[in-house]
Amino acid sequence: MRITITAFDRSPDGGKGLARDTRVRWALEEVGQPYDVRLVDFAEMKEPAHLAIHPFGQIPTYEEGDLALFETGGIVFHLAERFPGLLPEDAAGRARAITWMFAAVNTVEPVILDLVNVRILEGDKPWAAERMPLVVERIHGRLRQLAARLGEAEWLDGAFSAGDLMMVSVLLRLRPSGLLDQHPGLAAYVARGEARPAYRRAFADQLAVNTRPAD
Amino acid sequence: MRITITAFDRSPDGGKGLARDTRVRWALEEVGQPYDVRLVDFAEMKEPAHLAIHPFGQIPTYEEGDLALFETGGIVFHLAERFPGLLPEDAAGRARAITWMFAAVNTVEPVILDLVNVRILEGDKPWAAERMPLVVERIHGRLRQLAARLGEAEWLDGAFSAGDLMMVSVLLRLRPSGLLDQHPGLAAYVARGEARPAYRRAFADQLAVNTRPAD
Structure with missing residues (x-):
């Protein structure tokens, strides 16, 4: 169909x-x-x-x-x-890949999307400039944790999976802000995703x- | 195990x-x-x-x-x-239930958790009081959409599923704020979840x- x-x-x-x-x-x-x-x-x-x-x-x-x-x-x-x-065949690897899908959208994406609040939805508010550093620091905190877990690995858990597809997609939203470049390991991870045919x-x-x- | x-x-x-x-x-x-x-x-x-x-x-x-x-x-x-x-046996129902799990954590929970930002993480900031109505209105907007979809149904898609478990859990976080009570259909939905043994x-x-x- x-x-x-x-x-x-x-x-x-x-x-x-x-x-x-x-x-x-x-x-x-x-x-x-x-x-x-x-x-x-x-x-x-x-x-x-x-x-x-x-x-x-x-x-x-x-x-x-x-x-x-x-x-x-x-x-x-x-x-x-x-x-x-997009998912490993073994049950444990599959469960971990799905966990990364949820981590991408529930733990990483919300702090990143707060940039949309501060920049666009509340961009004309008097607090926007003063609030921005707090939002940025919450993003960096989350990215540091993710970078620590990824380490030198190519993907989050073994071979490329739907968990990586979702995480790279979420991280890509940071590209225009320049914040991703402050985490070279994650920037390289995202670049590996973008390089896939x-x-x-x-x-x-x-x-x-x-x-x-x-x- | x-x-x-x-x-x-x-x-x-x-x-x-x-x-x-x-x-x-x-x-x-x-x-x-x-x-x-x-x-x-x-x-x-x-x-x-x-x-x-x-x-x-x-x-x-x-x-x-x-x-x-x-x-x-x-x-x-x-x-x-x-x-x-926790999941329907038919493939289509199962796919929809899983979609509701993701909707709970990616589309509904982030607007709700912004209450934590404005109340707690930024509760001492000069903009907290003025920002609160914006955050509250974003929550109500999302809840109106969810209430419209739920309508008079008992659960989001047929029988109770992991999608309802996640959505009720996310909505429950609104309980202390009183915001849920302004959406009687959703309040009743949450109450049905809480009534489960x-x-x-x-x-x-x-x-x-x-x-x-x-x-």
Whole structure:
């Protein structure tokens, strides 16, 4: 059955690959599944037809026959479970890889996304400048812990897995801030993710959407 | 193999059930597995022995023979996969339940935990009072979307699942703030979760730890 995902008609990042459809595109490329993309704009995302698939009115979504999923973690996990290549075969390695998926979205991403609060949602508030160093320090604290665990390893736990795909995707959101460069081990880890052919194809495809001429 | 989890020696909430070990206790009770608890204090959580299991120096952790996991989503998923009772048997229902697990920790919990930033981590800052309404409104926005999806249903997608366990656990963190009561449908949903015998046993067990006499 043909897979269809949704993505921003025009991503706010202009094609830097930071919109969340990139994670799902990457996973689809890793497992070698073709897919269609339905582009939605910000107004369409809040309409009943889209909310029926994504209750929080965001992208991406995933449709495959009667199955409709939202939430990148859920979609990537579904692909990892259904097709080989993103989860170890042994039960313990698999459980640890899934734990890293959750760690990426629940322990690492929230401190990083606070940058969006301080910069954009609250960018015009009088406290924005003074609050920024606190937000940045919380990010560095989390990154130091992650860097300590990764050490000199290539990936978080053995071979590349859906846990790395999610963690690299989350860390990539730091790229524009320059904060990632202060953690050379993690910067190299992210670069290894970006160098994967599947990531490069996913990135190129979202870039083509976001840099296409106006209709 | 005997399961051992970690929990706070004394939870900062004094036993209100908001510490994250409660989620794991609840899942263990739902699947009927006995477990041991190793209590750790804040100093121990930052020591190498604990960091070897939990790279971010938090609780809970999960140990079972050679397998060590951290991150509540990862632990609850492992239990749900290993023992019957927390995931539907059909592939589509299972994929949707797992999507709700990720939605709980990645889309709902971060806006709720921003209350901790504004109240505690930044409670002494000059902007705390003025920032609070923004944080509260972001929470209400997310809760309205969740309430719209839940509607009059008992659980998020068919029978009670690990997705509900995680979502109820995340929403419970709002209890002290009173914000949950402004969404009667969600308050009733959370109350249904709390009424489950497995939750009541988990709650009682963490309460006993946190209200025991000083050693």
